Amino acid sequence: MKFETKAIRLQSGRSQHREHSTPIHPSSSFVFESAEQMQAIFAGTEQGNIYSRFTNPSVEEFQNKMAALEEVETCMATATGMSAIFTSLMAYLKQGDHLIASRALFGSSFQIISSNLQEYGISASFVNPTLPDSWKDALRPETKMFYLETPSNPGLEIVDLELASAFCKEHGVLLNVDNCFATPYLQQPAKWGADIITHSATKFIDGQGRVMGGAILGSNEIIDKAFQFIRRTGPSLSPFNAWILSKSLETIAVRMDRHCSNALALANWLAKHDKVVKVNYPFHESHAQYNIARKQMSKGGGIVTFEIKGGLEEGVSFLNNIKMLSLTANLGDSRSIASHPASTTHLRVPEEDRLKVGITNNLIRISVGLEHIDDIQEDIDQSLNSIA
Ligand SMILES: Cc1ncc(COP(=O)(O)O)c(C=O)c1O
Numbered sequence: 001m002k003f004e005t006k007a008i009r010l011q012s013g014r015s016q017h018r019e020h021s022t023p024i025h026p027s028s029s030f031v032f033e034s035a036e037q038m039q040a041i042f043a044g045t046e047q048g049n050i051y052s053r054f055t056n057p058s059v060e061e062f063q064n065k066m067a068a069l070e071e072v073e074t075c076m077a078t079a080t081g082m083s084a085i086f087t088s089l090m091a092y093l094k095q096g097d098h099l100i101a102s103r104a105l106f107g108s109s110f111q112i113i114s115s116n117l118q119e120y121g122i123s124a125s126f127v128n129p130t131l132p133d134s135w136k137d138a139l140r141p142e143t144k145m146f147y148l149e150t151p152s153n154p155g156l157e158i159v160d161l162e163l164a165s166a167f168c169k170e171h172g173v174l175l176n177v178d179n180c181f182a183t184p185y186l187q188q189p190a191k192w193g194a195d196i197i198t199h200s201a202t203k204f205i206d207g208q209g210r211v212m213g214g215a216i217l218g219s220n221e222i223i224d225k226a227f228q229f230i231r232r233t234g235p236s237l238s239p240f241n242a243w244i245l246s247k248s249l250e251t252i253a254v255r256m257d258r259h260c261s262n263a264l265a266l267a268n269w270l271a272k273h274d275k276v277v278k279v280n281y282p283f284h285e286s287h288a289q290y291n292i293a294r295k296q297m298s299k300g301g302g303i304v305t306f307e308i309k310g311g312l313e314e315g316v317s318f319l320n321n322i323k324m325l326s327l328t329a330n331l332g333d334s335r336s337i338a339s340h341p342a343s344t345t346h347l348r349v350p351e352e353d354r355l356k357v358g359i360t361n362n363l364i365r366i367s368v369g370l371e372h373i374d375d376i377q378e379d380i381d382q383s384l385n386s387i388a
Helices: 003-009 035-043 057-070 081-090 107-119 132-138 161-171 220-233 239-249 252-270 290-296 312-321 351-356 373-385
Strands: 074-078 098-102 123-127 143-149 174-178 196-200 214-218 276-280 303-308 337-339 363-367
Touching (some): 081 107, 098 107, 161 290, 214 220, 252 276, 312 337, 312 363
Parallel strands (some): 098 143, 143 174
Antiparallel strands (some): 303 363
């Protein structure tokens, strides 16, 4: 089956009611027919659900679809993207280990690696993800993993997955990739050799700003550690959210096509706007890693950033003038969202560190939604032209 068909047709078995749409199984635990069956399922000699912190049929359907779409053996779903990322670090690293991480990461991921892991005795070195020749300088005998995001949030930096994978294989290090911005429809990191793939399903996978969720994917052997970690520590996905996310996957291909065509049109239009200094979009020819993006992604994704004339004040003024786009702390929604990272999500990050990953004072991030492109552009245009 092709991607679009798998996203729609992979489904758990029908119940006795012969429902067409996939059923939901909101049950904390599952009953056994006998003490012997209970013993066998607990012992693992017979397959079956026990308790929804471990497994649940609705969650399993979402996991099976995600694994099929990323073309890997297995997936564990989690309550949020951050719990998938935390699991992808904690299940594989121990005290004394060292991690190499891209410096262009989502804020909470950066905080976990630079702060929480240090407290557990796991050290980290941050590297420039666009300078592969510099990565080896960060290697230590105790290096166990390379963690990166591509495209990164919000700088949209692209990391060459082929090079990252070759680097990891050469040095016996696990490659862990956050594939949240691309989704498996645009990019499959396992094809380039990634060992662990994580997702915030809260973003384009739900795509309608309704529920939180996450996923961690890879081979059976690797993901078994994540399964044991989740089963014991409990960041499991709720059956209701899994059901929503499974239904969302049915439309991911058509949604991503529209996100990407709207985003490309917006990037091309912004590049010619006289109030705009610079546009950043992976499939816009001016992007510094345009050729790498074209190699590993089938389309450019749904996020566009641009720098407006001016600084912090003009950025705030741009947001205040917006009429239709939403001002909200999310992305990957059917509704277009405008944000100004320097005055919000990255307010507490020192300016010097922000600038290193392209978060300038005048940077605006648009999560391009599914509305008509003319209406999106009209709102951004009137806002740019009204900046005080
Ligand atoms: C790239 C990336 N990874 C992970 C996350 C965290 O996901 P969640 O908010 O579902 O925990 C986000 C959230 O914005 C993100 O942008």
